Amino acid sequence: MTKITPEIVAEHGLAPDEYEHVLAIMGREPNLTELGIFSVMWSEHCSYKSSRIHLKKLPTKGPQVICGPGENAGVVDIGDGLAAIFKMESHNHPSYIEPYQGAATGVGGILRDVFTMGARPIAILDPLRFGSPEHPKTKHLVSGVVAGIGGYGNCMGIPNVGGECTFHPAYDGNILVNAMTVGIAHTDKIFYSAAAGIGNPVVYVGSKTGRDGIHGATMASAEFDEKSEEKRPTVQVGDPFVEKLLLEACLELMAGDAIVAIQDMGAAGLTSSSVEMASKGGVGLELVLDDVPQRETHMTAYEMMLSESQERMLMILKPGREDAARAIFEKWGLDFAVIGKVTDTGHLVLKHRGEVVGDIPVAPLTDEAPLYDRPWVPTPKPAKVLAADVPAANDLGAALVKMLGTPDLCSKRWIVEQYDHLVGGDTIVRPGGDAAVVRVRDHATKGLAITTDCTPRYCFADPVEGGKQAVVETYRNITATGGLPLAITDCMNFGNPQRPNIMGQFVGAIEGMSEACLALDYPVVSGNVSLYNETMGTGVQPTPAIGGIGLLEDYTRSASIRFKAAGETLLLVGE
Amino acid sequence: MKAAVVVFPGSNRERDVALALKRASYTTPAYVWHGDTELPAGTDLVVLPGGFSYGDYLRCGAMASLSPIMRAVKDHAARGGHVIGICNGFQILAETGLVPGVLMRNASLRFVCRDVHLKVETTDSAFTGSYLPGQVIRVPVAHAEGNYFADDETLKRLEGEGRVAFRYCTEAGEIAPEASPNGAIRNIAGVLNEKRNVLGMMPHPENMTETVVGGTDGALLFDSLAKALA
Amino acid sequence: MKARVHVTLKHGVLDPQGKAIAHALGSLGFGGVEDVRQGKFLELELAETDAGKAREQVKAMCEKLLANTVIENYTIELV
Amino acid sequence: MKARVHVTLKHGVLDPQGKAIAHALGSLGFGGVEDVRQGKFLELELAETDAGKAREQVKAMCEKLLANTVIENYTIELV
Ligand SMILES: Nc1ncnc2c1ncn2[C@@H]1O[C@H](COP(=O)(O)OP(=O)(O)O)[C@@H](O)[C@H]1O
Numbered sequence: 001m002t003k004i005t006p007e008i009v010a011e012h013g014l015a016p017d018e019y020e021h022v023l024a025i026m027g028r029e030p031n032l033t034e035l036g037i038f039s040v041m042w043s044e045h046c047s048y049k050s051s052r053i054h055l056k057k058l059p060t061k062g063p064q065v066i067c068g069p070g071e072n073a074g075v076v077d078i079g080d081g082l083a084a085i086f087k088m089e090s091h092n093h094p095s096y097i098e099p100y101q102g103a104a105t106g107v108g109g110i111l112r113d114v115f116t117m118g119a120r121p122i123a124i125l126d127p128l129r130f131g132s133p134e135h136p137k138t139k140h141l142v143s144g145v146v147a148g149i150g151g152y153g154n155c156m157g158i159p160n161v162g163g164e165c166t167f168h169p170a171y172d173g174n175i176l177v178n179a180m181t182v183g184i185a186h187t188d189k190i191f192y193s194a195a196a197g198i199g200n201p202v203v204y205v206g207s208k209t210g211r212d213g214i215h216g217a218t219m220a221s222a223e224f225d226e227k228s229e230e231k232r233p234t235v236q237v238g239d240p241f242v243e244k245l246l247l248e249a250c251l252e253l254m255a256g257d258a259i260v261a262i263q264d265m266g267a268a269g270l271t272s273s274s275v276e277m278a279s280k281g282g283v284g285l286e287l288v289l290d291d292v293p294q295r296e297t298h299m300t301a302y303e304m305m306l307s308e309s310q311e312r313m314l315m316i317l318k319p320g321r322e323d324a325a326r327a328i329f330e331k332w333g334l335d336f337a338v339i340g341k342v343t344d345t346g347h348l349v350l351k352h353r354g355e356v357v358g359d360i361p362v363a364p365l366t367d368e369a370p371l372y373d374r375p376w377v378p379t380p381k382p383a384k385v386l387a388a389d390v391p392a393a394n395d396l397g398a399a400l401v402k403m404l405g406t407p408d409l410c411s412k413r414w415i416v417e418q419y420d421h422l423v424g425g426d427t428i429v430r431p432g433g434d435a436a437v438v439r440v441r442d443h444a445t446k447g448l449a450i451t452t453d454c455t456p457r458y459c460f461a462d463p464v465e466g467g468k469q470a471v472v473e474t475y476r477n478i479t480a481t482g483g484l485p486l487a488i489t490d491c492m493n494f495g496n497p498q499r500p501n502i503m504g505q506f507v508g509a510i511e512g513m514s515e516a517c518l519a520l521d522y523p524v525v526s527g528n529v530s531l532y533n534e535t536m537g538t539g540v541q542p543t544p545a546i547g548g549i550g551l552l553e554d555y556t557r558s559a560s561i562r563f564k565a566a567g568e569t570l571l572l573v574g575e
Numbered sequence: 576m577k578a579a580v581v582v583f584p585g586s587n588r589e590r591d592v593a594l595a596l597k598r599a600s601y602t603t604p605a606y607v608w609h610g611d612t613e614l615p616a617g618t619d620l621v622v623l624p625g626g627f628s629y630g631d632y633l634r635c636g637a638m639a640s641l642s643p644i645m646r647a648v649k650d651h652a653a654r655g656g657h658v659i660g661i662c663n664g665f666q667i668l669a670e671t672g673l674v675p676g677v678l679m680r681n682a683s684l685r686f687v688c689r690d691v692h693l694k695v696e697t698t699d700s701a702f703t704g705s706y707l708p709g710q711v712i713r714v715p716v717a718h719a720e721g722n723y724f725a726d727d728e729t730l731k732r733l734e735g736e737g738r739v740a741f742r743y744c745t746e747a748g749e750i751a752p753e754a755s756p757n758g759a760i761r762n763i764a765g766v767l768n769e770k771r772n773v774l775g776m777m778p779h780p781e782n783m784t785e786t787v788v789g790g791t792d793g794a795l796l797f798d799s800l801a802k803a804l805a
Numbered sequence: 806m807k808a809r810v811h812v813t814l815k816h817g818v819l820d821p822q823g824k825a826i827a828h829a830l831g832s833l834g835f836g837g838v839e840d841v842r843q844g845k846f847l848e849l850e851l852a853e854t855d856a857g858k859a860r861e862q863v864k865a866m867c868e869k870l871l872a873n874t875v876i877e878n879y880t881i882e883l884v
Numbered sequence: 885m886k887a888r889v890h891v892t893l894k895h896g897v898l899d900p901q902g903k904a905i906a907h908a909l910g911s912l913g914f915g916g917v918e919d920v921r922q923g924k925f926l927e928l929e930l931a932e933t934d935a936g937k938a939r940e941q942v943k944a945m946c947e948k949l950l951a952n953t954v955i956e957n958y959t960i961e962l963v
Contacts (some may be wrong), residue, residue, distance in 0.1 A: 071637050098954045154717070157626040211896050235954060237893075239900035241585050241630025296896060309898070326684040333584060333907065420688045422782045423625075424590040430789075484729025558785055629908065632901040633845075633922070634873055638908040641870060670873065677876050680821045722821055724876070758821060812924055827925070828949070829942055835945055837931030846925035847905070852916030866914055871905070 002030050002032045012039035018370050025364040033302045033350065033358045035164040036367065040268035040306060040392050041275055044531055050497040051529045054510045058524040059517045064486050071192055072113040072264065074525025075185075076487045080438060082186045084448060085119035087129075088180035088491040088547045090530035094213075097179040099144025103177050104152040105238040105310050108183045111156060112264035112488030116313065118181025118191040118254050123438050124153045124180045124419075126163035127452045127491070127545040131172030133407050138167070141175055147177065150418040155240035156247070159427050160419035161436035163452055164545075166408045170456075178491040180547040182450055184440055191254060193263040195316045195342050197563030200260055200339040202274070202285055202499060203322065203328050206246050206312035209270070211296035212236040213308035218483040224374035236239070239432055242311045242334070250313065258321035265312040271305045273314040276346060279366040284345035289352040301350055301357040316342060374505035382461045389565070428436060429430040429560045434477035437558045447555025449483030451548055456541035463505045467512025467544050475520055482558045483550030485520065490527035490546050495539020497531045505542040506531075515560040576804040577650035578604035578620040581648070583639045583667075588781065592661065595781035596622070599797035607705040609642040620646050620657045623664030625717070625779060635678060635720045636666030645671055657701055657804060658773040662718050665765070665775035674768050674775040675733065676725035682758025683720070688717040691756050691788070693764055693778060694744040697737045700767055701803035702774045705795045712746040712785040712792035716756050721777035723759035723766075733766055740774055741765040806851045808863045809882040810871060813844035818876045847871060856883050885930045887942045891951045892923035916943040926950060935962050 002008070009019045012035055021040050022030060030038065040046055046056065060068035066083055067075035073087035092104025107124060114121050126149050131138050142165075153160045158181070195202075213236040253259060261281065263273045270292070278285045289304050299307075317325055322338055329336035343349070348365070350358035393399035403409055416431045428447055429437035435451035453473040459466030471488060478485045492509065495502040517523055534538040552558055578596050580589050593604050604622065605615045614621060628639035639645070645667075652673055654656050660668035668674045681687060690713050695706040706712070725733070733739055741764040743755040755762045757777070765776030780793030814820050818840050827841040849866075853859040863881050872879040893899050899921050906920040928945075932938040942960050951958040 098952070100952075101955065147685070152720075154686055154688075155585070155587075155624060155630060207898075210898055214899060233703065237898040237900065239630070239898065239903075239953065241627065241904065244585055244587070244627070244630075255945060297896070417689050418686045420686070422688060422715050422717060422779070423587055423591070424789075425588075425594060425784075425788060428787055506642050630900060632904040633871070633908075637870060637873065638904065641908070641912055679819070682821050682825075684822060684825045688943050704809065724819060813925070813927075816911060823926075829949055830945055833945075833948055835941065835942075837910060838928060838945075839931060840927075840929035842927045844925040844927070846923040847902075848890070848892075848919075848923070850919035852918060852949045861917075862914065866909055866912075866917075869912060 004029055004035055008035070008381045012036065012292060013043060014039055016040060018175040021184055021368065025361065025368065031358065033305055034360055036302050036306050037271050037358065037360060040271050041365055042369050044177065045267055046272055048529055049370045050372050050374050050531060051492065051506065052371055053373055054507055057510055057514050059514060060523050060525060062487070062521060064195060065523055066187065066190065068523065068525045069527060072116045074487065074489055075117065076525060076549070077187065078440065078446060080443060081187050082443060083185050083190060084182055084263050085114050085185055085192050086180065086182040086489055086547065086548055086549060087526040088178055088489045088492060088545060089176045089528045090491050091179065092175060092286065092493065092530050092533055094235050095145055096141070096175050099141050100148035100151065101143040101235050101237050101241050103148030104238050104240070106177055107152040108238045108240065108243050109266050110179045110315070111158065111243065112266070114181045115190065115250055116262055116264045117185065118189050119185035120441065121158045121181050121183040122424065122441065123182045123436065123450055124158050124179060125161040125450060125452045125547060126160065127454065128163060128165045129176035129456065129540070129543060130167050131170045132169040135169070135172045145175070145177055146415050146418050152238055152240045154420040155424065156244050157423045159421045159423050159438070161421050161427055161438060162431050165412055165415055168456065168541060170541045171206055173538060174533040174540050176493045176540065176543055178493070178545050180452055180489060182448060182457055182549060189254060191262050193261050193277050193280055195261050195277040195283050195285065197260055197316065197493060198283065198342055198344045199498040200316050200319055200342045201322055202342065203315045203317050203325065204292060204339045205334055206335045207239060207242050207309055208293040208295035208335055209299070209304055209307045209309045209312070211299065211303055211307060212304045214303055215425040217367035219549050236308050236310050238310050245332040245334055246311055246313065249329050249334055252328050253325055258317050258325050260316040260318055262313060262315045267308060267312060269307050269312065271308065275362060275365060277346055278313065278317065278362045284342065284343035284347045284349065284362060285340055286343050286349045286351065287340035289350055290405065291337050291339045293337050296510045298304065302350045302443040305350070341393050361436060374497050374503045375421065375500045376507050377500045378504050379463050379501065379508055424485050428555050430480055433561045434480040435483065437481050437552060437555060445554045447552040447558060449478040449481040449550040449552060451477040452543045452545055453477065454543055456543045459505070459509055459544060463508030463510040463542050466542065467509035468516040470544055470546045471522065474546050475522060478548055478550030480559065483552045485522050485548055487523050487525045488517070488546050488548045490544055492529045492542050493533055493540060493545065494531050495534040502539055509542055509544040576600045576602065576619050576801050577617050578622060579607045579614050579618045580604050580622045580624055581607050581609060583609040583626065583628035583642060583643055585628045585630055586624050586663070588662070588779065592622050592624045592781040595784045595793065595797050598784055599794060600801040607644060609639065609644050612643045614647050618651065620659065620800060621651055623658070623660035623667050625662035625664060628663055628667065634670070636663060636670040637669045640670035649673065652773050655770065655772055659702060660775045661779060661781065662777055663775055666720065666776040667709045668773065673773050674766050675729045676721050676723055676766065679720060679722040679724050680720050681722050686719040687756045688715065689756065690715050691778060692744050692746050692754065693741040694748055694750065696739045696742055697739060700740065700771045700774065702796055702799055703740055704803055705799040709748070711744060711746070713759035713790055714780050714793045716778045718777055721757040721759065723763045725760065730761065737740065738767040739763055740767050741776055741778070768794055806854055806855065806859050807857060807884045808849040808851060809861060809884060810847040810849065810867060812842060812847070812872045812877050813882045814842060815876055815878055859883055885933055885935065885938050886963045887928040887930060887938060889926040889928065889942060889950060889958055890923055891924060891926070891956050891958045893921060894955055894957055897955045911938060938962055
């Protein structure tokens with residue numbers, strides 16, 4: 001057995017005091033598999049250790065909220081027994097290393113988060129930030145990321161109806177690739193992740209497990225250095241075809257009542273899914289790793305628990321429903337395996353080749369995860385810019401033309417046309433407007449207005465006002481299409497939280513967002529935090545990307561930005 | 576009209592086309608699984624919908640063309656039954672040989688989703704009977720491999736027999752290379768088989784059948800079918 | 806037994822990918838690339854151990870699925 | 885001078901295409917196909933006549949464009 005040295009602990013991204021705590025919880029030295037599990041569960045990515053105390057300040061409640069943060073995605077009531085389920089996520093680091101696959105698997109992950117809860121996805125949006133257009137890597141990154149997002153979403157048949165794409169040198173070494181998915185479910189058919197029912201089977205479905213991206217979850221939380229581009233590939237390859245089959249098979253199974261709980265295997269795959277399901281249900285799980293469908297030979301327990309192979313799900317079924325469920329997954333050509341059972345021990349117990357290869361008490365693993373109140377300093381208020389200090393344009397026409405030609409403001413047709421934004425036949429307001437409008441399936445009149453917004457430049461100058469502005473802009477964009485804003489999701493992309501000024505940006509943005517959400521009755525129902533977007537000491541601009549959704553009771557009455565006919569009257573409203 | 580929409584693993588516009596058919600004919604088509612070996616009794620029209628059957632892996636449409644149901648589709652066509660393949664469905668038809676030619680990677684090498692203009696080149700088919708000869712219509716495309724190619728001899732026959740159903744054109748109806756979203760030879764967007772009962776086309780008329788989504792030019796195709804196969 | 810299959814476009818069939826690659830190489834500053842043709846390369850792991858039978862099998866796979874013989878040629882190597 | 889380049893996925897990297905092909909072959913009744921891996925095969929027509937220089941050039945092309953070296957390997961043959 002591998003002796004756990006301080007080097008191994010450090011390689012797993014655990015600080016010495018964090019490791020002391022592991023020893024205290026275990027009451028003994030963990031083996032490598034157990035250490036690996038602690039390392040992913042306590043990574044920034046999974047534990048939110050730097051951000052959690054601040055995220056708590058966001059308003060998350062409202063009469064429309066069916067399920068706020070804490071599940072795979074947020075759930076909002078849209079009336080007549082229907083719910084919108086949505087979330088945004090980042091795939092920044094993987095997309096920088098391998099733009100096509102990184103972006104593609106990012107889309108795959110966020111789609112799974114939404115259909116895990118019982119929703120059929122109806123829209124994808126993708127806020128993107130790249131470095132300066134002149135930077136030698138930018139072109140390659142833009143074309144790879146856009147092709148990857150399109151490649152995955154197009155194949156899935158989910159329309160991509162919006163997003164953003166702006167450029168700034170602050171993102172030269174750390175691009176931001178965020179993706180949001182919105183789905184529709186019936187309010188009496190929403191699926192959660194809490195395991196229950198002692199003895200119930202734990203079922204694995206989807207693709208086989210390979211040695212993909214072992215340790216990707218900790219990679220996503222480590223600051224980049226020059227060498228990381230050369231490290232062994234921790235990037236996973238996505239298979240949108242299998243995900244499409246997984247979507248259809250899951251929805252088919254969900255139409256019945258066999259599922260007790262379900263959770264997708266995202267970053268940190270089998271580890272985070274099994275630990276979260278056990279923790280939420282307050283139960284134990286026993287997994288027999290020999291039964292995990294494997295793509296490669298001689299896989300170790302460590303590798304299986306940490307693999308990030310894509311297109312996999314974990315479910316708890318009602319007893320006796322295995323065969324009926326298996327028939328559905330086999331019809332769709334997917335792997336299906338009973339790999340364990342729910343127990344009353346409160347422990348995650350792993351068996352492999354006849355031996356117990358891991359035994360961790362679940363409650364302390366999740367509840368006692370590190371939590372940091374990192375030191376932070378407020379961002380100094382920027383000096384007021386006086387109108388008189390800015391030279392007036394002497395030719396407004398020329399200024400307008402120049403602005404329209406800038407990378408941030410120019411037409412994004414080149415991107416939008418690589419995404420299927422019409423599949424489904426429900427796209428009422430296409431990309432290019434303030435918010436997209438997508439019709440709600442299975443309802444005669446309802447539509448959803450969806451948008452993502454953030455202006456990092458504002459957030460950099462003043463995180464509080466910038467955070468506020470991002471929320472408010474989504475609100476306005478939804479309103480402009482005729483929608484009633486309902487709720488938001490967010491993706492908080494920041495630099496290294498161990499720098500007090502960066503942490504200050506984060507805290508400020510949260511403060512601004514909270515204020516706006518409270519003022520507008522516009523709660524946060526899901527989100528994601530991506531920290532350490534920093535290369536050799538240079539961080540990205542603070543980028544709290546906000547995704548908002550709103551409801552149109554009658555989609556035929558939506559408004560779009562197009563002038564409809566000559567001679568129409570233009571009105572200016574607001575201050 | 577009794578229509579059957581075949582669902583392959585990876586199909587994703589089966590519902591779109593089923594709704595378009597329903598709007599035109601007031602009857603809901605049946606969904607048929609690719610693994611089935613028979614079409615529902617009395618099927619008039621078989622639809623191979625858009626999507627990414629088998630992920631578009633190897634060659635678009637190649638694996639789907641070998642599905643069990645395709646034997647029944649071929650028999651149906653041989654009996655004079657009608658078949659339409661849209662986008663991935665066109666690729667499947669080409670792979671099975673039900674229509675001539677192949678669909679290669681777009682000349683841009685990129686997926687393209689946008690509205691295009693098409694010139695209706697023949698109204699002599701159950702699919703196009705409700706259009707006016709030479710009519711210019713607007714419908715979207717959404718594909719990465721729609722670059723139609725056939726050898727000279729095949730093209731000569733297709734054109735000589737009036738079997739090119741649609742060509743990409745400018746808004747004014749000009750068949751110009753720049754009007755083609757994919758580099759297709761002679762701007763061909765859709766072709767008929769010899770007996771004119773099988774149509775393969777890349778654009779998506781099913782996504783242009785309601786004013787609220789941007790237009791109704793595509794609806795006429797389904798109206799044509801509903802009338803012809805009533 | 807392992808089979809290596811090359812699937813290439815027939816002579817005279819336009820190769821949009823090859824053309825685009827040649828173009829991209831040119832704009833990356835690689836001069837003197839006169840033509841690029843892109844094909845597929847498949848490696849199959851077979852249970853069959855008899856070379857003659859394996860070749861027959863793979864030939865049938867190529868004819869049926871792996872190649873579109875209207876526009877593509879294939880070659881089979883056993884290793 | 886002609887170069888033949890094979891681009892294949894690195895060991896352990898998922899090959900969705902290969903997997904789907906193997907599956908399809910199975911359902912077409914071709915038993916005994918244990919694994920399929922799909923790669924790319926490129927033929928380049930080069931103006932360069934010196935083999936050493938040609939190899940250097942093609943290597944650079946592979947690194948820059950033809951292969952995605954994060955997940956793919958390549959081999960070069962000159963003919
Ligand atoms: N910035 C945020 N604002 C609100 N909720 C958040 C935020 N970041 C994360 N959350 C919530 O925390 C939970 C865990 O998120 P995450 O780890 O990203 O989920 P996943 O399992 O999909 O990786 C989710 O329910 C998410 O909605």
